[in-house]
Amino acid sequence: MTAVQRVAIAGAGFAGLGAAILLAEGGVEVEVYESKPELSAIGSGITLQGNLLRILDQLGVWQEAKAKSYGFDMLALRTPGPVANVIAEIPDQRMGGPEFPATAGMYRPDLAKILLDRAESLGARVHFGTSVTGVSTDATGVDITLSTGETTRVDLLIGADGLHSAVRSLIGIEITPRTTGMGIWRAFVPRPESVKYTELYYGGPCYIAGYCPTGEDTMYAYLVEKAQDRSGVSDEDAVRIMGELSMAYHGPWDDFRENLSTSSRVNYTWFTEHVVDAPWNRGRAVVIGDAAHSAPPTLAQGAAQALEDAVVLAELLLASDEVDQPMWDAFHERRVARAREVVAASVQLGDWLIEGNRDAPIPALMGRIAALVSNRP
Ligand SMILES: Cc1cc2nc3c(=O)[nH]c(=O)nc-3n(C[C@H](O)[C@H](O)[C@H](O)COP(=O)(O)OP(=O)(O)OC[C@H]3O[C@@H](n4cnc5c(N)ncnc54)[C@H](O)[C@@H]3O)c2cc1C
Missing domain, CATH: 3.30.9.30 (D-Amino Acid Oxidase; Chain A, domain 2)
Structure with a gap:
């Protein structure tokens, strides 16, 4: 039997829906609580790196996402000023493997809709306009209170509720993302x-x-x-x-x-930037995605790292018999240092630009992160 039979997830973003898809597919009863009244149809674009595209495949939505995105394998640098000279065309590494483009651009609401439809088709129940407002965790489960006034008991609560995570504060993790x-x-x-x-x-x-x-x-x-x-x-x-x-x-x-x-x-x-020190859980409640870490999008890895958290957590929950310390240790071992390294590199890249450091080893930094995230988490 898997470690959990019934899971609640706060937040229907990348991390929340990624976890919902994998857990529902694994036979777990999944309730997703999303504070917004509906998925917004209005938004901007997002840059999806290869390691994220590989996860979309694992979630069973890559073909659909591919049809609605624009894939490419190149990055160009141009100069400011009237001529806008192209000074470099740099082939991009296929970080998700040869079968995926190095990068794809996509309209964010299209990807959100694809993930939502997939989660619901697998049986996850998504409750819009409902926030998680209270959490009490004990040895065998978590009691959660919802903004509707209802309470429910589940085996595990995943706080995938973003940068200003309510779950993070409710379980006593004190951290304020730094601008x-x-x-x-x-x-x-x-x-x-x-x-x-x-x-x-x-x-x-x-x-x-x-x-x-x-x-x-x-x-x-x-x-x-x-x-x-x-x-x-x-x-x-x-x-x-x-x-x-x-x-x-x-x-x-x-x-x-x-x-x-x-x-x-x-x-x-x-x-912003922040990384919650391990552990990311308190008893049977855990934070993932932007609730656990954020970075400036200088390497466009935020959504990829959020989905990697979801994949590793779901894999461990489905493979374990118990929600126990070895399971949490394995989760933190696979996620915390990697997320921290991506955040630090993203911040460093931004700092070099703020300092106007023209000799900064940007290609070396990008190469190091590409090598890191090319390996599965
Ligand atoms: C300007 C900018 C550009 C970016 N560009 C890129 C990019 O190109 N590529 C990339 O990979 N990443 C990018 N990122 C980062 C990326 O957007 C995030 O890392 C990613 O959205 C994190 O996903 P998440 O699911 O953890 O959180 P979110 O996407 O923030 O989802 C959290 C969800 O939780 C809901 N919620 C909040 N509170 C509650 C509550 N109490 N109860 C229930 N639900 C709640 C929210 O409404 C939201 O739907 C960018 C970030 C910024 C700021």
Whole structure:
């Protein structure tokens, strides 16, 4: 018999739905509680690295995701300024194995919908508009309280409720994600024919200007600046500010600028970092994904690391007879150092850009992380 028969998951993001799919497929009764009233159909693009694509395959959704994404094996560097010279075209390593592209760009809500449909088709019950508000764990199970006022008892609670995780605080893990000093503007825009892979511009008024194709007709563009208080900026002002910041960048940027409008879903977010020290569990409640660690998306590994947590946890729960210390030790052994290394490298990359360090060994750092995440966790 598996270690758990009934599991509750807080959060229907990558980590929560990844765990829900694998546990439901393994015959576990799964209840997912998601605080939002529904999956948002509005969002931006996401860069999916090969180690994440490999997990989508394991979750049984790769073919569907492939059809709705844009895969590529190259990264280009360009210069700011009117000519936008391509200074390097770097073949990207296929970190998920030869059968997956090195990277794929995708519209986030499309991926969220694919994961949700898969989880529900396997029998996981997803309760929208319901938060986990109370947790009491003992030797044999967890009593959880929901925002509906209901209580329920399960064998295990997975806190996959993101950066500001309520489960994390409810089980007494005190940590506040640190802002790293960078903020990002993102916009969803039409893809010009010439954009076939991610291109990055270092320098100019922003630390990074970049874009990533997400489909035949779509892509997302981003500008990373010094973190500023942009709260209260209207949609019209967001379009104006992003347009102004982008004036230093040309090539395809000329095209995006022309197409930027309030329907480009321009949004602004700060980068954060944190890693919860082991253990990530308190009794039979555990945090995974952004609840356990966050990183600036300089290596685009956040969702991949969240899904890796889900895969390793589900695998151990399905293979073990008991939720016991050896199981938790195995989980932490496989996840904590790896996540910490990815977070540290992502932060380092951002810090080098903030310092304006032009001699930083960026290729060596990227190569080290690529080698690390190419191995299964
Ligand atoms: C600007 C930016 C760009 C990024 N770009 C990339 C990228 O290109 N590639 C990449 O791999 N990663 C990227 N990341 C990181 C990535 O978005 C996260 O690492 C990933 O979303 C983490 O998934 P998660 O499931 O742990 O958390 P989330 O995706 O945050 O999901 C948590 C869910 O829990 C719900 N929730 C919150 N509180 C409760 C509660 N109390 N009860 C129930 N539900 C609750 C939330 O509504 C949410 O749906 C980026 C991050 C940022 C900030």
